[in-house]
Amino acid sequence: MSILDARPIESALPTLARPIMSLDQNEDAIVGSLKQSLRQVETLGAQRAGLEDMLKEMKRKDDILPKLMTSTGSHEDLxxxxxxxxxxICEEIAQILRHRSNC
Structure with a gap:
């Protein structure tokens, strides 16, 4: 007995689970919201990468050992x-965090 004889083809096909979210007339609003969120994530990622590069460059250039060796004053002041x-940089990071918390 063949599968076609016993039941319709549709019943032999695997079924998908119910979708997590039903997309009806609100589909455009949902997709728009997701796209806006993605743009915000990309912007924050680019800002973070820029800050990270700037910090790495500052770290590479920041050598205070010669100043410590020649300093006659207070090390605390130096x-x-x-x-x-x-x-x-701390202010830039604080602004980014404030902006992110407002989103």
Missing amino acids: FKKEIAKYDH
Whole structure:
């Protein structure tokens, strides 16, 4: 007895599970929202990559050993001055985090 004789072909085909999300008339809104979220993720990724590259370059160039060796003043003051170079990067990161939390 062949499968075609016993039941329709459709019943022999595998069935898919119910979709997680039904796309009806709201499909355009859902797709638009997902695309906007993807653009935001890509923008944040690009910002992060730019900051990471900038930090790596600053780290590569930042050698305070000669300053420490020739310093006659307080090492604490020297460290405060040197760490202040990174304040603008900390502010950029804070702005990105504020923007991300508003999304």
